Amino acid sequence: MTRIYLDHAATTPMAEEVIQVYTAEMKEEFGNPSSIHQTGRKARKKVDDARMILAKSIGAHETEVTITSGGTEADNYAIFGTAYARQSEGRHIITTQIEHHAVLHACEQLEKDGFEVTYLPVDQKGLISVDDLKSSLRKDTILVSIMFANNEVGVVQPIEEIGELLKDHIAYFHTDAVQAFGSLTIDVHKAQIDLLSVSSHKINGPKGIGFLYQRKGIMLKPIFYGGQQERKKRAGTENVPAIVAFAKAVQLKQAALTESSVAYKQLKQTFISELKRLGVPFKVNGSYETVLPHVLNISIPNTDVETFLVQLDLAGxxxxxGSACTAGSIDPSHVLVAMFGENTPELRNSVRFSFGLNNTQEQVIEAAYKISKIVL
Ligand SMILES: Cc1ncc(COP(=O)(O)O)c(C=O)c1O
Incomplete structure (x- = not known):
């Protein structure tokens, strides 16, 4: 049985061209970019060239990009880096109830360290209210961290409006763009973003690599100490092959952004139409309008998510x-709790399908058919 992979929001397969670049670099580029000999200088150039590509993809300057081990580190660096650099100015942070745990758990840790965190609620579509944000802002708010797009339901927040609101406030504006990057056009200047996190493995690049955009003039306290890599912002010998492969993945994504967005929307639409045609009862969780093209979260009455996911798995x-699995059982999703409330049926019967590279219309039609066989 050929499996149908509809979990691209969790991770993506590497693109063929990315694998080629990655393996070629692993064979050829073993130099340490900090070494001053030719082998080292060659590796340094590769990293510099890659950094230009990463920076350009969001309209930034290459000096504003710090390469990290992925989205989690980029989020942690933005949050702890701001908190510890700016604690004399204030100890209040604003975020949302639906962030990824890389943001939520970092904020919870800061609360233990004496910071105060406001977690903004969302409506049933998963959207925050900019008025709520406005009224939560204080003189001592040093950071606002609001995700660009959500990993469980795909809802896209009003990032430009938030940037506009914050432009005259001292708070840094951080956005976790791990899910949005590669799906939506991002311009950090237009959206007035100070800090932005990206991860490679969500865009058909290798795992364990990402970056944090840090606007010129934004001060962060490093979380890693050691060598002088990344302009002393992030110590540690660079993973040159992964960085080069990441840049390749970014180039491919940028070149195909409009085309893939249309293709994923079509896959989503076909999947929804097929489920309807087959008489599968379901409702879409979240917004229809402001949503990532490749993410679909649906609630199917009278199913139990744990059993249903096992049945799907057995069906290939x-x-x-979309939520954490702990010791084989699924904790209710904090995102769905924020959207629908405690003890609501959606917490027990919601499943995320996310489309991506190599998915075909035939696959989603087959998936819908197999779902109908399970559900009906
Ligand atoms: C929104 C969001 N932020 C952060 C992360 C963490 O990124 P990484 O897996 O690169 O550490 C993820 C990954 O699932 C994510 O979806």
């Missing part, structure tokens, strides 16, 4: 609940 379909 990889999907996800």
């Amino acid at each position: 379909i990889d999907a996800s609940s």
